[in-house]
Amino acid sequence: MKRLLLFLLISNLAFSQSVEIRLVNPMVGAPSCNYFFNDWMCNTTNDAGLNAIFSTYGVQYFKVKGGHPYYNNTTIMALSGNYPPQFVAELSAYSSVVASAKFWDPNTFSDVLFLSLANASIGTFTGTNNNIVVTNDANLNQIFQTYNVIQYGLYVASVSDTVYTLTCDCDVALLKAALQNYPNVVDEVDFFHAAFLSNQQFEQTKAIIAPNPFSDNFSIETEQPISNYSIIDITGKTIAATSSKSELDNQSSRLSAGIYILNLLFDNGQTANYKLVKK
Secondary structure (H helix, E strand, O other): OOOOOOOOOOOOOOOOOOEEEEEOOOOOOOEOOOOOOOOOOEOOEOOHHHHHHHHHOOOOOEEEEEOOOOOOOOOEEEEOOOOOHHHHHHHHHOOOOEEEEEEOOOOEEEEEEEEEEOOOOOOOEEEEEOOEEEEOOHHHHHHHHHOOEEEEEEEEEOOOOEEEEEEEOOOHHHHHHHHHOOOOOEEEEEEEEOEEOOOOOOOOOOEEEEOOOEOOOOEEEEOOOEEEEEEEOOOOOEEEEEOOHHHHHHHHOOOOOEEEEEEEEEOOOOEEEEEEEEO
16 A cells, blocks of 8 residues: 655654644734744743633643645644643633634644545546535545535645645544545545744745745745755655755756745854745
8 A cells, every 4th residue: 555655753742632723813822932943932922812821721832833735824833731621622712813722633733634546537626515625526525525624635646646635624533534434535544744834934034935836936035145945845854955046946846746844044044944835
């Protein structure tokens, strides 16, 4: 059976009852501190109400999850610790700021799966019906309808693999089980790993990357000179590293469609990471 390369290099921390929070507005409730790649250092946000809840339940640190294929403009945080059910209930009740809150693995998203098709021509996207994804396979459509699948995007298309990401408004573990029980169409299914990004680029942008998503190449506008460019794939592997923008263009044009992290090292010694999407 074909295996999906879904593992991301992450920090070796243990979690007992990690909580995932998705914000309504990425700028309200966002981290108010600076943090660095794979370092858990934040415990406060820019929203007083959310800070009060965090303080009540002793939140010590959290981190932003990057790379969500559907909610890519929304802040999603993983909170480490051992929390009671009341914590999630109180977060959920704070609906003006918190879109969703649930206990979940800090390294994956609670509503996203990778899906590899057994046959590249069966199970392909054809549209939506009442915001639910429709494919060219009736049985897969029934599963998507039952579990409210709202996003289904091609992630990798190659001779050996046709892989989609899908997002649901559901218990994603139940959806995963349902898909695994449909081997005629579904070759393999697994959880989607998050890419932990550095300082919230939505608040402290050092560079403007356009177009993004891109088809061939992209431009980078910044006030600071850049000394090195790196592109990291979803597995955490550095697949391009150069000090030349022209060489970066050459390598980025060869990338497969998917989600990447662009790491920039500036002449002043600072670094920044940006989500990069190849169409």
